[in-house]
Amino acid sequence: MSEDAGAGTGVPGSAATQDVRPVTLPHMRPGDAPAPPPCGGAQDPAVHHWPVDHLDGLSFDPLLHRLLREEPVALVRMRFGEGHAWLVTRYHLVKEVTSDARFSRALTVGRPVTGMTPHNVAPAQGIGRTDAPDHTRLRRLVAQAFNRRRTAALRADTERTAERLVDTMMRRGAPADLAEHVTGPLPEHVIGRLLGVPAADLGRLQEWRGVILSTDHTPAESSAVKADIAAYFRELAAHRLAHPEDDLFSELSAAQDRGELSRPELISLTVMIVLNALDQVRNQSTTMVYALLTHPGQLAALRADPGLLPSAVEELLRFIPQRNGVGMPRIATEDVRVGDVTIRAGDAVYVSYLAANRDPGVFEDPDRLDLTRDGAPNLAFGHGPHYCLGAALTRMQCLTILSTLLRKAPELRLAVPPEQVRWRRGSINRGPRTLPLAW
Numbered sequence: 333m334s335e336d337a338g339a340g341t342g343v344p345g346s347a348a349t350q351d352v353r354p355v356t357l358p359h360m361r362p363g364d365a366p367a368p369p370p371c372g373g374a375q376d377p378a379v380h381h382w383p384v385d386h387l388d389g390l391s392f393d394p395l396l397h398r399l400l401r402e403e404p405v406a407l408v409r410m411r412f413g414e415g416h417a418w419l420v421t422r423y424h425l426v427k428e429v430t431s432d433a434r435f436s437r438a439l440t441v442g443r444p445v446t447g448m449t450p451h452n453v454a455p456a457q458g459i460g461r462t463d464a465p466d467h468t469r470l471r472r473l474v475a476q477a478f479n480r481r482r483t484a485a486l487r488a489d490t491e492r493t494a495e496r497l498v499d500t501m502m503r504r505g506a507p508a509d510l511a512e513h514v515t516g517p518l519p520e521h522v523i524g525r526l527l528g529v530p531a532a533d534l535g536r537l538q539e540w541r542g543v544i545l546s547t548d549h550t551p552a553e554s555s556a557v558k559a560d561i562a563a564y565f566r567e568l569a570a571h572r573l574a575h576p577e578d579d580l581f582s583e584l585s586a587a588q589d590r591g592e593l594s595r596p597e598l599i600s601l602t603v604m605i606v607l608n609a610l611d612q613v614r615n616q617s618t619t620m621v622y623a624l625l626t627h628p629g630q631l632a633a634l635r636a637d638p639g640l641l642p643s644a645v646e647e648l649l650r651f652i653p654q655r656n657g658v659g660m661p662r663i664a665t666e667d668v669r670v671g672d673v674t675i676r677a678g679d680a681v682y683v684s685y686l687a688a689n690r691d692p693g694v695f696e697d698p699d700r701l702d703l704t705r706d707g708a709p710n711l712a713f714g715h716g717p718h719y720c721l722g723a724a725l726t727r728m729q730c731l732t733i734l735s736t737l738l739r740k741a742p743e744l745r746l747a748v749p750p751e752q753v754r755w756r757r758g759s760i761n762r763g764p765r766t767l768p769l770a771w
């Protein structure tokens with residue numbers, strides 16, 4: 333297999349998007365439609381209907397690829413919710429919007445903004461849907477609990493556990509599924525330790541995670557699961573208050589007892605951490621291994637110089653399209669000029685960190701995986717006050733998984749042709765369902 337072949341460099345081959353209405357005005361592309369109110373006035377551009385098709389492998393969403401180059405602040409409509417929203421794709425504009433307090437997360441509560449899931453994945457009291465000062469208070473509480481001592485202890489434990497998991501997988505013999513043996517159990521173990529969730533309960537959390545992050549279930553199903561999760565953590569909080577341990581959940585439960593955060597805030601924060609920790613690390617690290625094994629020239633460079641590993645992880649974070657669609661929207665609190673467009677007070681705005689990571693104005697030859705790249709930081713973990721709280725934890729786990737595999741399996745390879753790897757469907761997050769390996 334040649335370098336960058338088969339696995340896809342991420343350049344879209346076909347436009348998977350159809351636009352909403354058949355009316356075409358002179359300034360529009362065929363198929364584009366004029367924007368209806370309430371998102372602005374007569375000068376608004378066409379609305380792109382974005383079905384957010386499920387993409388396999390490393391392929392990159394064709395609409396994002398096109399808008400990034402042709403229309404960096406565009407209007408989109410997705411499958412669910414009402415009306416349409418702005419979508420900002422260019423690196424510097426994404427940074428502008430996400431660090432501008434005039435774009436509020438709190439105002440999304442109760443607004444059925446167009447989106448790709450039938451319900452809001454993030455709960456109303458969740459950290460992602462608050463603004464300062466509530467947001468700052470919640471961040472501070474988590475930051476205190478994620479202290480240096482705890483992170484250092486977790487690193488040593490992660491290294492030991494990765495070592496054990498890889499050894500067990502190799503002892504059982506090839507072919508073996510990396511997700512089943514390593515990239516699934518490692519984040520489960522790590523988040524279990526960090527939060528203090530008993531190992532026996534992790535299976536239940538995994539089932540709930542599957543429903544919440546799915547794009548194909550009803551709002552009633554998701555509400556039922558959210559209620560189950562809330563009940564579970566309410567019980568655990570009561571238990572930890574009575575029997576505190578050295579973990580994040582005990583600390584947050586004590587903070588709740590002191591009145592520093594509300595019960596719904598505690599539950600939503602914990603759910604957000606658990607869902608991200610279980611799903612994202614597994615997907616991201618498994619896809620990293622797939623990307624390396626399908627770019628043999630890059631893999632060889634990494635094997636020749638293991639010192640490249642930290643920058644390789646950053647480049648993989650930049651390159652891998654780890655989700656479908658976009659994350660949570662923001663609402664403009666006043667008219668704001670973004671690029672060539674005036675976003676009106678009350679308009680909903682999404683940014684795409686995925687698109688920003690492929691901005692040709694910032695990254696040379698952006699659709700190419702290049703582990704020696706040394707330039708602007710990637711935006712995989714977001715930007716501004718809502719920057720991912722799990723970034724350091726994720727980097728640490730991905731780096732540990734890659735370095736352990738590279739060291740222990742010098743002949744590591746896919747056990748099936750790349751096109752036979754099966755990818756997840758019907759979920760927000762992308763990644764291989766299984767990754768059969770040989771060594």
Ligand code: HEM
Binds near residue numbers: 608717720
């Ligand atoms: C590959 C792994 C991950 C990726 C790519 C990722 C990416 C992101 C992104 C893009 C955001 C949102 C930025 C925004 O709202 O503008 C975010 C927020 C967040 N992430 Fe992650 N994440 C990952 C793993 C994790 C893990 C492991 C945890 C928990 C241990 C976590 C916890 C959170 C939390 C709590 C927020 C909300 C922060 C806030 O709103 O202030 N993430 N993440």
